[in-house]
Amino acid sequence: MLLSESARVTTAQEARFRIQTPNSKPRAVKVIALDSEAARLVDDISKKPWNGAAFFKSLSFEQSGDDNVKAWLNDLAGHTSDLVGEVANADCVVVIAGAGEDAASVSVIAELCNHYHKTLIALVVPQGSYEQDTVDRSLKALRPHAKMLVIAHERDYIEAMLTALRA
Amino acid sequence: MLKKEQNDLVTQTGPGTPMGDLFRSYWLPILLSEELPENDCPPVRVKVLSERMIAFRDSEGKLGLIDEFCAHRGVSLWFGRNEECGLRCPYHGWKFDTTGQCVDVPSEPAESGYANKVKLKAYPLIEKGGVLWTYMGPAETTPPEPEWEFATVPLNQSFTSKRLQDNNWLQAMEGGIDSSHVSFLHRGDLNNDPLFKGAAGNKYNLADSKPVFEVVEAPGGLYIGARRNAEEGKFYWRITPWVMPCFTMVPPRGDHPIHGHFWVPIDDETCTAWSFDYHPTRPLSDNERQAMKDGKGIHVRYVPGTYRPLANKDNDYLIDREAQKAGRTYSGVEGIGMQDASLQESMGPICDRTKENLVGTDNGIIMARHRLMRAAKALHEKGVLPPGRTVEDMKVRSAAVILPPDQPYKDAAKEALIAKVGVKQTSV
Numbered sequence: 001m002l003l004s005e006s007a008r009v010t011t012a013q014e015a016r017f018r019i020q021t022p023n024s025k026p027r028a029v030k031v032i033a034l035d036s037e038a039a040r041l042v043d044d045i046s047k048k049p050w051n052g053a054a055f056f057k058s059l060s061f062e063q064s065g066d067d068n069v070k071a072w073l074n075d076l077a078g079h080t081s082d083l084v085g086e087v088a089n090a091d092c093v094v095v096i097a098g099a100g101e102d103a104a105s106v107s108v109i110a111e112l113c114n115h116y117h118k119t120l121i122a123l124v125v126p127q128g129s130y131e132q133d134t135v136d137r138s139l140k141a142l143r144p145h146a147k148m149l150v151i152a153h154e155r156d157y158i159e160a161m162l163t164a165l166r167a
Numbered sequence: 168m169l170k171k172e173q174n175d176l177v178t179q180t181g182p183g184t185p186m187g188d189l190f191r192s193y194w195l196p197i198l199l200s201e202e203l204p205e206n207d208c209p210p211v212r213v214k215v216l217s218e219r220m221i222a223f224r225d226s227e228g229k230l231g232l233i234d235e236f237c238a239h240r241g242v243s244l245w246f247g248r249n250e251e252c253g254l255r256c257p258y259h260g261w262k263f264d265t266t267g268q269c270v271d272v273p274s275e276p277a278e279s280g281y282a283n284k285v286k287l288k289a290y291p292l293i294e295k296g297g298v299l300w301t302y303m304g305p306a307e308t309t310p311p312e313p314e315w316e317f318a319t320v321p322l323n324q325s326f327t328s329k330r331l332q333d334n335n336w337l338q339a340m341e342g343g344i345d346s347s348h349v350s351f352l353h354r355g356d357l358n359n360d361p362l363f364k365g366a367a368g369n370k371y372n373l374a375d376s377k378p379v380f381e382v383v384e385a386p387g388g389l390y391i392g393a394r395r396n397a398e399e400g401k402f403y404w405r406i407t408p409w410v411m412p413c414f415t416m417v418p419p420r421g422d423h424p425i426h427g428h429f430w431v432p433i434d435d436e437t438c439t440a441w442s443f444d445y446h447p448t449r450p451l452s453d454n455e456r457q458a459m460k461d462g463k464g465i466h467v468r469y470v471p472g473t474y475r476p477l478a479n480k481d482n483d484y485l486i487d488r489e490a491q492k493a494g495r496t497y498s499g500v501e502g503i504g505m506q507d508a509s510l511q512e513s514m515g516p517i518c519d520r521t522k523e524n525l526v527g528t529d530n531g532i533i534m535a536r537h538r539l540m541r542a543a544k545a546l547h548e549k550g551v552l553p554p555g556r557t558v559e560d561m562k563v564r565s566a567a568v569i570l571p572p573d574q575p576y577k578d579a580a581k582e583a584l585i586a587k588v589g590v591k592q593t594s595v
């Protein structure tokens with residue numbers, strides 16, 4: 001039988017001829033902790049080397065003008081930046097919730113992600129001894145907004161996921 | 168993306184490797200019962216986890232799985248004579264029983280006891296649900312025998328097939344938990360394949376090609392829920408369980424039989440893709456069984472006399488560009504099983520994951536790899552037995568459900584995800 005192209009090109013030998021030029025550019029991943037438990041995890045993880053991922057430990061709101069509420073992201077060095085700007089410039093937004101703490105601020109982030117057409121990934125990482133219904137509360141707050149919702153009990157999963165996403 | 172060392176770790180399953188040890192912690196399907204149809208039938212060569220073995224059914228029906236090569240001068244026992252409770256090497260007549268024990272060395276006086284000094288490596292081989300299973304790990308840590316529902320229902324309720332696939336096990340397994348490809352690669356088949364069409368749920372799949380995912384850890388693996396919009400603000404959920412290391416089930420469609428897969432490494436560059444179909448509460452109809460034999464659904468047609476798919480890389484998978492253009496198939500390859508296999512083989516013998524660009528919706532895959540690596544390291548370095556070995560882990564089912572928007576599928580579909588005798592699958 002004539003050797004088909006598929007048979008030829010799928011050999012290990014042919015794999016040597018794959019183009020090695022990098023196929024991806026650095027991307028802007030914004031990692032936002034939604035509560036103090038998550039902030040501790042994010043703090044740890046941010047110390048590892050990353051490809052430009054930005055880490056924020058909290059979100060704060062400020063009344064500006066009549067009806068306007070301005071949201072600020074606080075990074076680990078104590079700097080603040082404008083949430084709108086960060087989301088607008090993101091390729092992907094990852095929010096992290098330690099179980100049971102207040103995940104309500106996610107709706108503000110989610111609205112912006114929607115507006116700027118950014119994918120929102122939500123990670124719930126229950127730590128220590130936790131109550132199932134507190135996890136459920138976090139999930140309920142996150143579910144309507146996230147394109148991908150993950151419940152991971154192992155904290156090193158956050159790192160594994162960010163690495164996989166080339167963050 | 169994985170680093171090179173990580174990719175090596177998850178893809179290498181030979182003896183002594185961490186992932187090899189992990190695989191050696193489970194009962195694995197390796198042969199169909201039909202391959203050893205009767206006592207004293209011809210022996211069969213099998214390679215699993217990069218180890219070459221010979222399987223046979225002796226004169227009393229005992230099953231043996233032993234080192235392929237004769238202990239005398241290394242002849243393949245595939246040429247052996249399966250007779251009188253043992254496999255006799257045709258070269259000089261040495262004979263081995265199902266435990267690998269040499270029971271006769273004709274050149275030596277029987278009284279000398281020389282045969283007792285020779286034993287081939289052997290693994291247990293058991294039969295369940297029309298499948299022969301082996302466990303290649305330490306005897307002390309043998310897990311409970313397979314209790315997967317497809318292997319425990321009466322044989323007239325199930326159909327199991329296997330096919331050879333020319334690539335590493337992991338890229339094949341990852342295809343099984345990658346729910347987002349269905350709306351693309353298989354879209355032509357949802358309304359045509361006799362084992363898929365007609366289900367009420369299909370329309371949601373076709374109408375909404377951007378599902379939202381929820382990945383939840385299970386004790387033995389994962390649940391991957393894919394959510395699509397249904398009527399009145401409700402959600403159509405398809406829930407795929409993955410049990411470590413290589414078992415998944417596809418969410419059901421209507422009252423069609425439910426199906427799923429195992430991917431078992433033959434060596435690092437080939438694997439066996441197992442495909443099973445069963446109905447928990449009724450016999451398969453003649454039409455269903457015939458469709459499965461004809462390679463419909465997740466099954467394939469074979470090169471006669473082999474388990475190699477008829478559409479394979481030597482014939483470019485019989486690609487039909489007309490059908491692709493007309494939308495009858497999305498990739499031009501016919502049949503769900505071959506659509507998957509052709510693309511997975513095209514990735515190369517061992518997919519180079521240092522070059523991939525994963526996105527948020529790939530979290531099922533990311534999590535599965537993470538759990539595999541973690542478990543393999545824990546076993547290799549600290550002797551911690553991996554998850555997925557208990558009877559409860561094996562009693563899983565996939566499910567398709569419509570739920571109100573505020574209900575988490577993990578709770579709302581809790582019962583639906585457990586296999587129960589005499590209870591129908593939960594499906595839409």
Ligand code: FES
């Ligand atoms: S689009 Fe997913 S592999 Fe190409």
Ligand SMILES: [Fe+2]
Binds near residue numbers: 349352
């Ligand atoms: Fe598929």
